[in-house]
Amino acid sequence: MPLLGLLPRRAWAALLSQLLRPPCASCTGAVRCQSQVAEAVLTSQLKAHQEKPNFIIKIPKGTRDLSPQHMVVREKILDLVISCFKRHGAKGMDTPAFELKETLTEKYGEDSGLMYDLKDQGGELLSLRYDLTVPFARYLAMSKVKKMKRYHVGKVWRRESPSIVQGRYREFCQCDFDIAGQFDPMIPDAECLKIMCEILSGLQLGDFLIKMAWKDVRHEMVAKKGLAPEVADRIGDYVQCHGGVSLVEQMFQDPRLSQNKQALEGLEDLKLLFEYLNLFGIAEKISFDLSLARGLDYYTGVIYEAVLLQTPTQAGEEPLNVGSVAAGGRYDGLVGMFDPKGHKVPCVGLSIGVERIFYIVEQRMKTKGEKVRTTETQVFVATPQKNFLQERLKLITELWDAGIKAEMLYKNNPKLLTQLHYCESTGIPLVVIIGEQELKEGIIKIRSVASREEVAIKRENLVAEIQKRLSES
Numbered sequence: 001m002p003l004l005g006l007l008p009r010r011a012w013a014a015l016l017s018q019l020l021r022p023p024c025a026s027c028t029g030a031v032r033c034q035s036q037v038a039e040a041v042l043t044s045q046l047k048a049h050q051e052k053p054n055f056i057i058k059i060p061k062g063t064r065d066l067s068p069q070h071m072v073v074r075e076k077i078l079d080l081v082i083s084c085f086k087r088h089g090a091k092g093m094d095t096p097a098f099e100l101k102e103t104l105t106e107k108y109g110e111d112s113g114l115m116y117d118l119k120d121q122g123g124e125l126l127s128l129r130y131d132l133t134v135p136f137a138r139y140l141a142m143s144k145v146k147k148m149k150r151y152h153v154g155k156v157w158r159r160e161s162p163s164i165v166q167g168r169y170r171e172f173c174q175c176d177f178d179i180a181g182q183f184d185p186m187i188p189d190a191e192c193l194k195i196m197c198e199i200l201s202g203l204q205l206g207d208f209l210i211k212m213a214w215k216d217v218r219h220e221m222v223a224k225k226g227l228a229p230e231v232a233d234r235i236g237d238y239v240q241c242h243g244g245v246s247l248v249e250q251m252f253q254d255p256r257l258s259q260n261k262q263a264l265e266g267l268e269d270l271k272l273l274f275e276y277l278n279l280f281g282i283a284e285k286i287s288f289d290l291s292l293a294r295g296l297d298y299y300t301g302v303i304y305e306a307v308l309l310q311t312p313t314q315a316g317e318e319p320l321n322v323g324s325v326a327a328g329g330r331y332d333g334l335v336g337m338f339d340p341k342g343h344k345v346p347c348v349g350l351s352i353g354v355e356r357i358f359y360i361v362e363q364r365m366k367t368k369g370e371k372v373r374t375t376e377t378q379v380f381v382a383t384p385q386k387n388f389l390q391e392r393l394k395l396i397t398e399l400w401d402a403g404i405k406a407e408m409l410y411k412n413n414p415k416l417l418t419q420l421h422y423c424e425s426t427g428i429p430l431v432v433i434i435g436e437q438e439l440k441e442g443i444i445k446i447r448s449v450a451s452r453e454e455v456a457i458k459r460e461n462l463v464a465e466i467q468k469r470l471s472e473s
Contacts, residue, residue, distance in 0.1 A: 062162035062170025068374035074358055081175045081352055084199050085151035093150050095135035101125040107134050109297040114159045128157040132176040140345055141338035147181030167359030178349030185269050189302055190276035192350045196306055196326050197282045211289040212304040245274040247288050303329035325353045373427040378470055380428045381408040382419040385435045402463045423449045
C-alpha cells in the first residue's frame with residue numbers, strides 16, 4: 001500500500017524488530033502498543049486522504065502550457081528576433097524575475113495596479129517584474145553604466161484581464177532591445193525603427209505600419225518644452241493628421257510653429273529622423289501620427305507602435321485582431337529616477353510582442369494544417385536482429401561524438417518495422433542499419449526514410465558519408 005511509505009523509516013524498523021522477536025509475556029504488550037500506534041497513524045492518513053475535496057487540475061488564469069509543437073514555433077520566432085538584435089551589436093543580459101516593490105511603483109501610471117505583489121519575504125516587499133525596461137534602468141543606475149546596447153528576452157507578469165483570442169496573457173514573454181547613452185539626435189531612434197521593420201518583415205506576418213508620435217503632445221510642449229499654450233494648441237490641430245515627412249514639412253510651413261524656437265527644434269529633429277529612415281529604406285513603413293498615445297509614464301519623447309494592416313486569412317476564417325505587435329519609445333528620465341544624484345542616461349528602445357505574434361503564426365498553421373517536427377534528430381540507429389544492443393550503443397556513440405543528432409529505441413530487441421515506423425512518424429531523414437551480415441562484412445547500411453533506398457558503405461566511412469548527405473539536404 002503506497003500510504004505505508006508515509007511513515008518514517010525508523011518507525012517501520014522499530015515495528016519490524018518487535019514483530020520478528022519470539023513472543024513472550026514481556027514484549028507482547030509492547031508489540032500490541034506499537035501495532036495500535038501504526039494502525040492509528042494509517043487510519044488518520046486514509047481518512048485525511050478520503051476527506052480531501054475533489055482537486056481540479058488546471059493552470060492559472062491567463063497562463064498557458066507550451067507543448068513541444070508550440071516550442072518549435074516559438075523558438076523559431078525567438079531565434080529570428082535575437083539574431084536581428086545581435087546583428088545590430090546588442091549584448092544579452094538578464095535581471096531577477098522579481099524586484100523590490102518600490103523599484104517598480106510610480107513608473108507605470110494607472111497600470112501600476114496591475115503589478116503582482118508578493119508576500120513579505122524577510123522584511124522585503126517584492127513584486128514580479130511588469131516589464132523589462134524598468135529593471136534595465138535600475139541596472140544602469142546601480143552599475144553606473146553610461147552607455148550600453150542590450151537585448152533581453154524574459155517573462156513578465158501583469159494582473160490584467162487576459163484575452164487568449166488576442167494573444168494577451170497574465171504571464172508572457174517580452175523581447176526588448178535598448179540603446180542607452182548620450183548620442184547625436186535621432187540616430188539611435190532611427191535604428192530602433194529599422195530593427196522593428198527587419199523583424200516584422202522577417203516573420204512574414206503580412207503588411208504592417210509603424211505609427212510614431214510624441215508622448216502626451218500638449219503637456220510635453222507646454223510643461224516640459226516651455227512652449228506657449230497657443231503654440232501647443234496649434235500643434236493639437238495636427239493631432240488628427242497622419243503621414244510621413246510631408247506632414248512634417250506641412251508643419252514647417254505653419255508660421256505659428258516655425259517662428260517658435262522650441263517647436264522648430266522639435267520639427268527639425270523629426271525631419272532629421274525621417275531623413276535617416278529614408279536612408280534605411282523604411283520611411284514608407286512609418287506614419288507620423290500625433291493621436292498615438294502609450295500609457296507608460298516613463299516615456300519622454302518619440303513613441304511608436306507597429307500594427308498589422310491585414311492578417312492573411314483563408315476562406316471562412318475571421319481576421320485576427322491582436323492590436324499592436326511591437327512598440328517602444330524614448331525614456332530619457334527613467335535612469336535618473338534611480339540615481340541618488342539624479343544623473344540621467346538617455347535611452348530609447350523597443351519591445352516585440354512575442355505572444356501576439358505566436359498566436360498569429362499558430363492560427364495560420366492550424367488553418368493550413370501544417371505539421372511541426374518536434375525534434376532535430378538526423379539519424380536513427382536500427383537493427384533487424386536480436387541481441388544487437390551493444391553494437392547499436394557503439395554505433396550511436398560514434399555518431400554522437402561526431403556531433404550528429406541520433407536516436408535509437410530503448411529496447412533490447414526491437415522489431416525493424418517498429419523502428420522504421422518511428423522514423424517516418426517523427427520525420428527522421430536517415431536510418432543506419434547494423435545486423436549480423438553487416439558486422440561480418442564490416443559495412444553499414446544507410447537508408448533514406450523518404451525514398452526507402454538503401455546503400456552499403458564501409459563502417460569507417462559512416463560518419464563522413466552521413467555528414468555529406470546532411471550537408472546536401
